[in-house]
Amino acid sequence: MASATATKRSGTGKAKGKRKIRVMVGKPGLDGHDRGAKIIARALRDAGVEVIYTGLHQTPEMIVNAAVQEDVDAIGLSILSGAHNYLFPKVVELLKKKKMGRIVVFGGGIIPDDDIPGLRKKGVDRVFTPGTPLAEIVEYVHRRVRPRA
Amino acid sequence: MPQERRKRFSTVSDEEVAALYTPADLEGHDFLKEVGFPGVYPFTRGIHPSMYRSRLWTMRQFSGFGTAENTNARYHYLLSQGQTGLSVAFHFPTLMGYDSDNPRARGEVGMCGVAVDSLRDMEILFQGIPLDGITTSMTINAPSAILLAMYIAVAEQQGVSPRKIGGTIQNDILKEYIAQHSWIFPPESSMRIITDILAYCSEHVPKWNTISISGYHIREAGSTAVQELAFTIADGIAYVQAGIEAGIPVDKFAPRLSFFFNAHMDFFEEIAKYRAARRMWANIMRERFRAKDENSWKLRFHTQTAGVTLTAQQPQNNVVRVALQGLMAVLGGTQSLHTNSMDESLALPTEQAVTIALRTQQILAEESGVGNSVDPLGGSFLLEKMTNEMETKAIRYIRKIDEMGGMVEAIKRGYPQREIIDASYHYQRLLEKGEKKIVGVSCYTSDEEIPIPILKIDKEVERKQIARTQEVRRKRNARRVASRVEALKEASLSRVNLMPVILEAVKEYVTLGEICDAFRETMGTYTDPAMY
Numbered sequence: 079m080a081s082a083t084a085t086k087r088s089g090t091g092k093a094k095g096k097r098k099i100r101v102m103v104g105k106p107g108l109d110g111h112d113r114g115a116k117i118i119a120r121a122l123r124d125a126g127v128e129v130i131y132t133g134l135h136q137t138p139e140m141i142v143n144a145a146v147q148e149d150v151d152a153i154g155l156s157i158l159s160g161a162h163n164y165l166f167p168k169v170v171e172l173l174k175k176k177k178m179g180r181i182v183v184f185g186g187g188i189i190p191d192d193d194i195p196g197l198r199k200k201g202v203d204r205v206f207t208p209g210t211p212l213a214e215i216v217e218y219v220h221r222r223v224r225p226r227a
Numbered sequence: 228m229p230q231e232r233r234k235r236f237s238t239v240s241d242e243e244v245a246a247l248y249t250p251a252d253l254e255g256h257d258f259l260k261e262v263g264f265p266g267v268y269p270f271t272r273g274i275h276p277s278m279y280r281s282r283l284w285t286m287r288q289f290s291g292f293g294t295a296e297n298t299n300a301r302y303h304y305l306l307s308q309g310q311t312g313l314s315v316a317f318h319f320p321t322l323m324g325y326d327s328d329n330p331r332a333r334g335e336v337g338m339c340g341v342a343v344d345s346l347r348d349m350e351i352l353f354q355g356i357p358l359d360g361i362t363t364s365m366t367i368n369a370p371s372a373i374l375l376a377m378y379i380a381v382a383e384q385q386g387v388s389p390r391k392i393g394g395t396i397q398n399d400i401l402k403e404y405i406a407q408h409s410w411i412f413p414p415e416s417s418m419r420i421i422t423d424i425l426a427y428c429s430e431h432v433p434k435w436n437t438i439s440i441s442g443y444h445i446r447e448a449g450s451t452a453v454q455e456l457a458f459t460i461a462d463g464i465a466y467v468q469a470g471i472e473a474g475i476p477v478d479k480f481a482p483r484l485s486f487f488f489n490a491h492m493d494f495f496e497e498i499a500k501y502r503a504a505r506r507m508w509a510n511i512m513r514e515r516f517r518a519k520d521e522n523s524w525k526l527r528f529h530t531q532t533a534g535v536t537l538t539a540q541q542p543q544n545n546v547v548r549v550a551l552q553g554l555m556a557v558l559g560g561t562q563s564l565h566t567n568s569m570d571e572s573l574a575l576p577t578e579q580a581v582t583i584a585l586r587t588q589q590i591l592a593e594e595s596g597v598g599n600s601v602d603p604l605g606g607s608f609l610l611e612k613m614t615n616e617m618e619t620k621a622i623r624y625i626r627k628i629d630e631m632g633g634m635v636e637a638i639k640r641g642y643p644q645r646e647i648i649d650a651s652y653h654y655q656r657l658l659e660k661g662e663k664k665i666v667g668v669s670c671y672t673s674d675e676e677i678p679i680p681i682l683k684i685d686k687e688v689e690r691k692q693i694a695r696t697q698e699v700r701r702k703r704n705a706r707r708v709a710s711r712v713e714a715l716k717e718a719s720l721s722r723v724n725l726m727p728v729i730l731e732a733v734k735e736y737v738t739l740g741e742i743c744d745a746f747r748e749t750m751g752t753y754t755d756p757a758m759y
Contacts, residue, residue, distance in 0.1 A: 103759075108319035108335055110408025113449050113535075116648055116759040117655050133757030134408050135323070137331065159319050160574070160684065164334025188539075190573055190681055208539040208572055209668040212659055 097225045100128045100150040104141040106169065109159035110134055114186065118154060121212040127219060138168040146178055152223040155185040162189055162197065170201035182223050186210070239493040240451035240650075241657065242616070248608035253615075261506065262611065265560075265601045269509040271502050271614070272602035273560040274525040279598030283311075284556075285563035286588045287364060289531065291316030291341035292575045293688045294695075295351035298341040302356060304578060308585055312563060313363040313394075315352070316340035317374075322409040324370050324743030327692040336689040339575070344696040345738045349377040350384065359387040363394040364439070364529070364563075369411035371398040372420055373739050376730040379432065395436035395485060395529075398424060401462040401634055405643045407444035408755065411743055414635050416750035420725060421466065422473035425480045427726035436485040438466055439529065445643075446489035447535045449651020452500050453617060455489060457624035458634075458643050460507055464625070465634040467516055477516050481523035485562075490552035491533040497552075498604060499613035501528070501559030507618055530556035531565040537572040541667035542679050545569035550587050557597055558604055564588055574681045641758055648759060696738065703736040711735050715745040 103119045105112055112134055123129045130148050132141055145153050153173075155166055162185065170183050185197070186206035194205045203222065206215055236244045245252075263269065266276030275281065288305055290313075291298045302313055318340040320332035326344045327336045336342050343349055353363075358381065367374045375396050382392045400417040403410045410417070421438065428435045442459035450458070463484065470480050486504065490497055508526035512518040532552035537545045546569050553566045566584040568576030576584070592598060604610045631637045638644070657663040664670050711732040718728040732742055 108323045108325070108331065108409075109339065110403075111447075112408065113447070113651055117449075117652060119759040120648075120652055121655075129759075131757050131759045133755035135755065159335060160338035161319075161334035168334075188573065192681075209665070212655065 098126065098128045099152070099219065099223050099225045100130065100148065101219060101223065102130045102132060102141070102145050102148060102150045102153045104132045104136055104145075104153055104155050104169070105134045105157075106136050106138055106141055106155055106165040107157055107159055107161045108135055109157060109161070111158040111187075112156070114158070115154075115156040117212070118156070118186070118215060121216055122154075122219060125216045125220070127216075138165060138172055141169055142172040142176060142178070145173070145181060146176060149226070150181060151225055152182040152184065152219065154219075155183065157185065157187040157189075160188070162187060163193055166197050166202050167200035174201075184218070184222075186215075238452070238496040239491060239654075239663065240453065240496060241653065242451075242453070242496065248612050250608065252608055252612040256611065256615065258606070258611075261615075262605060268513070268521070268524060269506040270525055271506045272605050274505065274527060274562075276601075278560060278601040279557070279592075280601070283592050283598065284561055285312040285362070286310050286585060286592075287312035287314045287529070287563045287565055288581055288585060289314040289316050289366065289565045290576075290581070291318070292682065293337040293684055294342060294692055295348045297337070297688070299352055299354050299356075301578070302352075305581070305585065306356075306361075308582060309589060310585060313356070313361055314565060315363065315365045315367075317365070317367055318342050319409070321370070321374075321739060322367065324411045324740060324747075326738050326740030327689070327696055329740055336692050337684050342688070342692045343374070343377070344692070344740065345699045345736050346377050346380055346733050347695065347699050347736065349374075349381050353381050357387070358382045358385055359391050364397075365395065366397045368397050368400050368403050368407070368409055369417065370739055370743055371396040372424055372726060372729050373733060373742050375424065375432075375435070376726065376733045379730060380734050389432045391434070392432065393434040395439050396424075397439045397441060397487070399438055399441045399462060399487075401465060401638065402441050402444055402459070404638045404753070405445055405458060405462075406448035406450075406647060407441075410753045412746060412750045413753045414638065416746075418465075418469050418635065422469050422475070423725045425466075425470050426473065426475050427724055428483065429475060429479045433483075435483065437480065437483045439485050439487045440466065441487040443487050443489045443531055445647065446491060446533065448647050449654065450647045451650050452491065452493070452496050453620045454624065454643075454646055454650060456500050456504055456507075456617060457621035457628075459486065459488070460504065460511065460621065461625050461628045461634045461637070463508065464511065464515075467512070468633065471516070477512075477518045478520040478523050481512060481516070481518055482520060482525075486526055486528035488528055488530050488561075489533050490530050490556045492536045492548065492552070494551065494555055495610055495613055496617075497555040498559045499610055499617045501530075501556075501561065502602075502605075502610075502614045503617040503621065504528070505560070506614070507621065527562045529563045529565070530559070530561040532556070532567045534567055534571055537567060537569070538665060538668050539572040540672065541676065542569050542572060543677065544667050545572065546583060546587070549584060550591075553587055553591055554595070554597065557591055560602060570679055570681060573679075574683075577680055577682045579680070641756060644756075644758060699736050699738070707735050708737050708741075711737050712741060712745050715742060716749050719746055719749040
């Protein structure tokens, strides 16, 4: 495992001294499928993003508290158990309560197409489904998420 | 020679494959000793002399959703369609030791499996299914002792002696830390529960498979075929070692250990894996652990086709993938098989999708003729060479794990976990570079998708399940429940076998969550090291 590249690889064309994008990759709920989350975490790190991975079995409260503490710019959530309709919006709702609505929330996993409009309506910025190329997710993060000055 | 299409040909695990295999690849290979005959040590060709000519593999579809009533109806349907064994999928709260009314269960009830909180749910789950006439596999790990106890209690209610029931609990906690991640307690306490189960079942439930040592989830998490094989066998070694250290004679529990492997996408690599697994286990049991009973040497295994290879795009193509994977498992000599449904990349399977999956097995069994001869590919230069290489590479891993002090220590160091993350990322990179391909996703994509129906879990499930569990709590004898919970805590702090104490508790309708809470208090919990 190539460790600690996150702090070394800041050169993604951004001005020197500027803060890097900080993304929290979160696994809410009880499901243990973390292959996708870990691959996304590595891909973002390799693309110069600072990544904080929560580990498994987090409650929405745990994720939001950690996100605030780590001062992240975005949260990427992964769920493969079918509990996304409850857990994704819950994270958005808790962020709003903490007046942290600026944090972009996106997600992925086994999510039927029919559920996506409802999730977007509840404030999930983007939902990625299986088979999405990593480059597309990395590009999305760089385009959509701005590091706080 | 004409130009080849690629510079390098490799398996899905990225092991290089040659253009042609000849007798030169098997120089020094003693066919009679290393491959030999089915039903004879080292069982490379199969554990039975006549294999499917005598008895077909068990067709066992992993199944569970919603409430116990929903899943019971699905079981009756599958049995009516020719399924020959049951396999229970529990929802995540059960797997993690929470009752459905625990706040941590919100949004998850009945979503990814069936909700079982108390003996009441288990009674409904098996209503109308005589437990002396079927074998049942339960995918349950951290709380395995509790679900086994509930199953025994249901059997007793039906008037069936525990000595007569047959089935499997997965009960493979080591691969939970490595790959599947449904853990509750720290490794040492978990291993104690497992050895308690080994000892109890060898006396009281002699036909029960006490551990299904699983490579399936290791592979799903992104390992290579060699890693799946090596880590699974290394887990097996750790359980046998633990059983012996707990004072149980090896031949008393080893015959009831079984295995569970993945059927991934690379045809010959997978078949080689099953054959190598049998040879390795026979050798380890006879030479390393000095087992005398032949049944201790035999690696019996279940196979499930690889969920991770199913695509959400053009899901109809998954039927073909599953048929190929099922064929690999049969050519590899599996004892039972689950074939995935085409819609499992989107949701839990509909009745229609699971029927096609079951029919796929029935076509393999009744039409294809592949079961007519034993190990029909044995003796192929390619397959024997691959089997040998698979074994050599897996042994190298096992030696490394031995040097670390065994699998429990290796897990604490994060060794197998890291190997899997690396392999998974490596494959993803190959995919993104176009060196590996997935039809319908990275090539031959189409804009027009033909939609398929999807199973939706009724929103009422959560409410109904919570209501039932709360009713169970109201109706039971509070005083006896409290004393059972105390007994659980006390037993867990001493060295007595936990199984009888758990059995007494479930019969008083102490819930799964309550039992796990008692143990959480005395044993502590495990948290994800969160490496990536």
